[in-house]
Amino acid sequence: MQKIGILLPRSTYYETISFDIFQGLKSSLENLELKEYQIITENIGFGADKQQCYRAAEKLLLEENVSLVVAYIGHRTAELLRPLFLAANKILVVLDAGANLPNEWPTCPNIFYHSLHNxxxxxxxxxxxxxxxxxxxxxxxxxxxxxxxxxxxxxxxxxxxxxxxxxxxxxxxxxxxxxxxxxxxxxxxxxxxxxxxxxxxxxxxxxxxxxxxxxxxxxxxxxxxxxxxxxxxxxxxxxxxxxxxxxxAWSKKIENSHNQHFIETLEATGRKPNIFSLISWESAALVEKIISLLNIHKTNLHEISSDLKNYQFETPRGIISFDHKTNTTLSxxxxxxxxxxxxxxxxxxxxxxxxxxxxxxxxxxxxxxxxxxxxxxxxxxx
The missing domain is CATH 3.40.50.2300 (Response regulator)
Known part of the structure; x- marks a missing residue:
């Protein structure tokens, strides 16, 4: 069974954000071929406490021995976690609001950014x-x-x-x-x-x-x-x-079968689809691909990174691909x-x-x- 770690935030005016992110990932994984998995969550509050974020990620990697971690964080926090993930030789998938611009776009083979591109x-x-x-x-x-x-x-x-x-x-x-x-x-x-x-x-x-x-x-x-x-x-x-x-970046009015399926699936769980459940729903495709590449390349993250950046997939927003220079998805x-x-x-x-x-x-x-x-x-x- 694959263990998937996820760092969940909280928000005072998007009160359901952690539930939306969790349910989006869970529902999407259930629709993919990856059936044997366990999602392990850690709370990171508003994402501002650097030590809290580090300890939560460290716990997932060391105590839970997850295969990879998904996290709703920004570039600055992701860079703080970079040495930890390099030492653990594990992959971090950042669910990125795309609201900030980094002073230097990252190219670490362990970190990938799936963005809403604000x-x-x-x-x-x-x-x-x-x-x-x-x-x-x-x-x-x-x-x-x-x-x-x-x-x-x-x-x-x-x-x-x-x-x-x-x-x-x-x-x-x-x-x-x-x-x-x-x-x-x-x-x-x-x-x-x-x-x-x-x-x-x-x-x-x-x-x-x-x-x-x-x-x-x-x-x-x-x-x-x-x-x-x-x-x-x-x-x-x-x-x-x-x-x-x-x-x-996304709307319920986008007319394609993937969007319709996403909306119907989330509503069936009792949740209202939004941009947070969307981005985690889409990230399940990245999780599935990374796990398949781990089975092929084992611990060679440079090979995994190279293959992942050539990966394209259909989502409720349309076709998503990677910008190779920045490890960031484009949609x-x-x-x-x-x-x-x-x-x-x-x-x-x-x-x-x-x-x-x-x-x-x-x-x-x-x-x-x-x-x-x-x-x-x-x-x-x-």
Whole structure:
């Protein structure tokens, strides 16, 4: 029997995150050929305590002797675990929100990143605003979301596409300290600027409520990144503008048999499908492939790494493949808009983005000198 370790986070505004990640992996493994397995879990809190993350991973490797570990963590925490996994000669599969940009993209043969690509989505969101005719942009973020380098991705990308950032606003991190008052003077001065918006979780709901409170019926042009377009949070968010667009990594509206199967399977377990159950569902294919390669190559992780990076597989998002230089999975992204559903928000898919591989290469080549994020938290885990 194969033992699969998983490091599970917690989040105050995605309260079901650990259950979603666990059930996504479990349900997907049950649908694959890998029948004889045991999932062993360890809790890592918000992912900010480096020692807690290290001890949890060490326990899985030493005491449980797992074949590999799956973890919802960021690049910085994964790099801290790198010596441990090299010493154990075991593989770490990182479920990556893609919200941060590492100062150096990792190429360790023991660590692979399966991503939701929020920073890449931010780049496409900036491009979409430019294509819609906006040359001036305001960067609007929440206190927490603003601490990750997807903010750099959206602002630099807007400038790469010949736009200009003319305003920045970061809100407070509590609902009673969350307001859009500074937008009033900004819009008086720059009435034709796009609101390049990075929010997640409850912050999306607070954002739209504030826009309705202060700018109702103004139909402000707002552009969101993938976590801002997450459906389970949007369905509780007030509809705030006829011009809210963005990029989504996944939606229930994606029409393919793999997505339909994923949705039906998760709903049958009593869970509501979301981006967290999706990414762990997809990771089961990587787990199955790694275990098959372990049977072929034994402990030769360089051979396993080489074969794994040539692996492609079908998922609810489409075909997923690896970027060889960064050990990161690449998957389609989708242009979408927010539509009114009885006063609240729903998603409408407009187009599938096909040039995501080329744009990821540009994103990975960003020079991050004197640019850094202080957050170790797994993204959305506060």
């Amino acid at each position: 920073a890449l989505g931010a780049r496409f969101s900036a491009q979409k605003a430019i294509n819609d005719g906006f040359s001036e942009g305001a960067l609007i973020t929440g206190y927490y979301d603003g601490g990750y380098l997807h903010t750099y991705s959206i602002s630099k990308s807007f400038e790469d596409f010949n736009g200009k950032i003319v305003f920045n606003h970061a809100t407070g991190y509590r609902e009673d300290d969350f307001n859009m008052d500074p937008l009033t003077s900004h819009l008086d001065q720059y009435p034709n600027s796009a609101l390049l918006s990075i929010f997640s979780g409850d912050f999306v709901q607070w954002y739209f409520a504030e826009i309705n409170k202060k700018f109702k019926n103004k139909n402000l042009p707002m552009y969101l990144t993938p976590f801002g377009m997450e459906e389970t949070m949007l369905e509780k968010a007030e509809f705030a503008s006829e011009h809210i667009k963005g990029i989504t 389609p992204l989708f242009e979408a808009k927010i539509i009114d559903k009885n006063g609240y928000c729903d998603i409408e898919i407009e187009n599938e983005i096909t040039n995501y591989k080329e744009e990821f290469e540009k994103l990975a080549s960003f020079q991050l000198e004197n640019i850094n994020s202080a957050w170790y938290n797994s993204y959305t885990c506060i």
